Amino acid sequence: MNAPAEAWFAARGWQPFAFQREVWAAMAAGRSGLLHATTGSGKTYAVWMGALQRARPVKASPGLQVLWITPMRALAADTARALQQPLPEMAPAWAVGTRSGDTPSAERARQDRRLPQALVTTPESLSLMLTRERAFEELGGVHTVVVDEWHELIANKRGVQVQLALARLKRWNPALVVWGLSATLGNVDEAMATLCGEGGQRVQGRVDKALRIDTLLPQDPGRFSWGGHLGAQMLQPVVDEIERSSTALVFTNTRSQAEIWYQLLLQARPDWAGIVALHHGSLDKEVRAWVEAGLKAGQLKAVVATSSLDLGVDFLPVERVLQIGSAKGVARLLQRAGRSGHAPGRESRVTLVPTNTLELVEAAAARAAAQAGQVEARTGLDKPLDVLVQHLVTVALGGDVDTQGAPTTGYTADELFDEVRSTHAYRTLSREEFDWALAFVERGGESLTAYPEYHRVQLVDGRWRVPDRGIARRHRLQVGTIVSDAAMAVKWMSGGTIGSIEEGFIARLNKGDHFVFAGRVLEYVRTQDMAAYVRAGSKKKGVVPAWAGGKMPLSSELAAAVQGLLDHTAVALQGAAPAPPFTDPELEAARPMLQAQAQMSRLPERGALLLEQLHSREGHHLFFYPFAGRNVHIGLAQLLAWRLAKHAPNTFSLSVNDYGLEILAAQPVDEAALDPAALFSGADLLADVLASLNSGELAQRRFREIARVAGLVFGGFPGAPKSLRQLQASSSLFFEVFRKYDAGNRLLGQAEREVLSQELEVGRLQATLQRLAALPLQRVVLQAPSPFALPLLVERLREQLSTEKLKDRLDRLLAASEAVLAPPPVRRRRALRPKA
Structure with missing residues (x-):
């Protein structure tokens, strides 16, 4: 006790x-x-x-x-x-x-x-x-x-x-x-x-805590929808929900989305200026601290935030949480729901705000998965060598005690090997791998021996230490594994810092351009000393920055829950369901879209793989619906296009979302090439994936992060940071040097493994292929894009067309699809009069 x-x-x-x-x-x-x-x-x-x-x-x-x-x-x-x-x-x-x-x-x-x-x-x-x-x-x-x-x-x-x-x-x-x-x-x-x-x-913990997950339903979801389609329609309902709450958190999945929704709320309610705030990781820490203090004190009506407010901060006044768009995972949804009612015995409530009609189905599935406790697993990484390389320098700098208990610094190789092996991440680390990492920080591997700055640790009096003060200082300045694109401070011309934006975005601006940041429209003036100087904008609108990592994939658990609902709905629409098909309010709202999909094609089911085929002026479209998430679909689309091209030369354009993928072929695809057993075979998977993607470019991009964690690339001293271009050039140079002169460098192999496991989720891809290969193929020839196919078309066209041209193209696509659904005209027959 x-x-x-x-x-x-x-x-x-x-x-x-x-x-x-x-x-x-x-x-x-x-x-x-x-x-x-x-x-x-x-x-x-x-x-x-x-x-x-x-x-x-x-x-x-x-x-x-x-x-x-x-x-x-x-x-x-x-x-x-x-x-x-x-x-x-x-x-x-x-x-x-x-x-x-x-x-x-x-x-x-x-x-x-x-x-x-x-x-x-x-x-x-x-x-x-x-x-x-x-x-x-x-x-x-x-x-x-x-x-x-x-x-x-x-x-x-x-x-x-x-x-x-x-x-x-x-x-x-x-x-x-x-x-x-x-x-x-x-x-x-x-x-x-x-x-x-x-x-x-x-x-x-066995505390009974009430959890309420509901959805803000659009008045007119429509039969056809695409990414962001319902955004404007949902603004007033969101404003009404905030009005009814004492304090609300409005979560978005990206910083760009947060900036947009903050602007929309203030345009709808200018009187909320000063009591509605914005919070994300690129804002200055003083701004974030002000917002957090206002939330705690109950002085703010609402805060639009990203994952920067996901975790453990205790905001007792928060009554409501709204999630703009899908949370993409059950764990993230539960985490954000817990920001409201943050005390034992109080109800936590999260309201989902769909931005397209498919997200209505996703909302119902997310609630069912949360209630069933189907939360995503989180698995640790397996012996990343760049982190080990950094750690070998870290502990070589630090104090320790020897076997007699006397104070000393550094370490012996045998002691540290046993210590590292005691962790879960390095439990399978071989002595050969450890010795390679130690040799790498000692002399830079096989290709950097001639450069003293890469001789970071030396054996001094029987212990590995860092004898060079300059190397020690540089290492301490970049300890850590958080690697992002170089960020530039955004500063007022009159003085003061607003926050930071990725350098790549600032590099595309010209003097006088307007952009939205920190909830304001700013005018770009100049770049000086790795800072972007701005003044208050004279225009009402500006471009919204797009931060890296904007699109998070649907989790396996949530994807499975969505397919389960679609299975039930498909059976119900065929008249064979024992229970009412649209008991969830979200499914009732999505009924027009689901019925349209069943009428024009069919609903994707777990027991079969739906393949929709469409011939248009662009070429020959293949739409597959594996429901495996965006990351897996990226690798799967490339892999299928590669295998189809091996069967017969062709030119392909690709598009993916969380539910499916589109392969647009310039020439008709041979029917024999669409055999599921061959198309989705797991044989030679790694070789085909690496061949289908520009694996060298992907691995080189991944190596940039590894090089910075491993200490090969130095980000610069305080007040004099290196630019993104300098960092990329340095890491690219190391990548090429290792490939030519140190092919056995284990950091190169790590880059390839990380591309496969983290960017392409090759384990999940392999499981998806195994599942798809065993499914019968349900082929449907479309007369016009179906409700499930249209979002994939729009996804691809957005990258090719301006907003105006996309609207015209979209109007034509919608007209063609609606025409397919329209009932055939009734032909009137002329009455026949009897002859006199």
């Missing part, structure tokens, strides 16, 4: 939940584990009270005792405030601090003199602390580590970075207790093993 925690709860009229007591008992017994519970149910105090009961007296052990790792800098201050609450009664001598990229230099200086007992930090800042000569002295006394929002870290390189840091802390303190927190994981046991190793304790 945790008596101090029980007393603290009782003083506030609270009663601890059973899962909180379970965590306290496990931590008191020195066990690590993972707590999986709904958002706002009390996870923070479950592990924090457990950490406090393990506390050592401050007088005997004045240093750092608890590390709290958060995936976002924005969460650090909010988390620190929550942790501070029970300290006056439970640990009055304790202090809680934060350390991240946003921590002021004065606070950093105070921490350098004396660290607090608990520190809220990020994976990058923790790795940076490991580079310090006093690393063992400062971190060796840590007895508890909490990794918040573990689901956000497990499947990326930041999660690997956390595993490596924890392995170092566990070597210094074998009794270290590690706990992960998550609300949205489909593979809890695997996620726990990835963080804690074998023998962890899984605690499942």
Whole structure:
């Protein structure tokens, strides 16, 4: 029993939940584990009270005792405030601090003199602390580590970075207790093993928290729809919902979409200026902090946000959450729903706002999947060598103790190999692979031996260390695995920073051009010292920046749920369903589109693969509907076009969305080439995928990120960053040098593997091919584009035509499709009069 925690709860009229007591008992017994519970149910105090009961007296052990790792800098201050609450009664001598990229230099200086007992930090800042000569002295006394929002870290390189840091802390303190927190994981046991190793304790929160998922239905969804088709129609209903709420969060999937919807809301309600705000990762931290403070205080009517507000920040005043467009995944939907009613016993509600008619079906499927607990799994990465290369330099800089317990720096190869192998990510790392990575940071591999700046670590007195101060400084400046396109600060001509935009967007602007950013229309003036200088725009409209990574794919779980609903609807439309077909309000709203699809073609079903064929002035269209998500469809479309071209030479144009893909052929496709067994064969898959794509270009693009994580490319010193063009040129040069003179370089192989596994999801592609090869092909010859085919046509035409030309083309397509659905004209017969 945790008596101090029980007393603290009782003083506030609270009663601890059973899962909180379970965590306290496990931590008191020195066990690590993972707590999986709904958002706002009390996870923070479950592990924090457990950490406090393990506390050592401050007088005997004045240093750092608890590390709290958060995936976002924005969460650090909010988390620190929550942790501070029970300290006056439970640990009055304790202090809680934060350390991240946003921590002021004065606070950093105070921490350098004396660290607090608990520190809220990020994976990058923790790795940076490991580079310090006093690393063992400062971190060796840590007895508890909490990794918040573990689901956000497990499947990326930041999660690997956390595993490596924890392995170092566990070597210094074998009794270290590690706990992960998550609300949205489909593979809890695997996620726990990835963080804690074998023998962890899984605690499942049992708090009954009401969750309401509904949809804002359009008045006229129509029989035909495409990406963004319903956007303007949904504006007034969204305004009405915000009006009825005290405080609302309006989530979008991209920063561009957030900028657009913020502008739309203010155009619809100019009187909301000052009480409707915008929040995304490219805005200046002071702007984001102002928005977060306004939300907490209940001073804002609504905030339009991206994933920057997805995680753990506690905004009690938020009553409603609206999701613009599909959330694309069950876990993301649940995470965003949890931003409302963020307290035990309060209802969480999320309202989906469809931007096209197919998203109505997706909304009903998402609710069904959420209620059934079909949440996506998150799987850790398998031994990324670029992260290992960075870590080998990081710990070569940092302090340690030798086998006799004497302070030292650096490491021995044997000790570090065992330490790295203790992590889940590197559990299969061979000594040969480790030795290659060590040789790479020692002398730059086979091709960089002549360049001293790539001789980063050296064997000094039997330990691997970094003897060069310049190399040490450059490494510390770019510790971390977050790699994005070079960003330029956006600054007012009169002074002050607004935020940052990717350099590629600014490079396309001319003086006087207007663009939308931070909820304002800005006029571009000039670029100077890697900053874009602007003034308030004189025009009402401007171009909206398009940030990288704009289109997220539909998850497997949500795609399966959508197909399940379509199966039921298809049977119902054929008159064979035992239950009413349109019981969900979303399906009732989508009925005209679904009936039109069944009339012109048929609805895609899981037991067969629908192939729609259409001949137009453009050529010969093939529409397939595998329902495997955008990323898989990109690789699948390229693969099918490659295999069709091998059968008979042809010219193809491709288009994909989350539901299907279009292959437009200049010449008719031989019917024999459409045999599913051959077309979807898994034989020679990797060779065909690499041949069908420009694999060299894809791997080179991926290598740019790997080169920056591995420290081959330096981003520049503070105040003098390198441009995106310089970084790309440097990484491309390394790529070509390694290909020609160091073909066995393992970072090249990693680039190819990452393209296959992460960009093309080749594992999911392989499973999709296996599924499709076993399905019968349902062929339908279309007279005009069907409701499912039209969005694929529009997707492709958007990249070819201007807005005006696209509208004209779209009007013709819609007229042709509506004509197919129109009933045949009734022919009137002339009455015959009897002869006289």
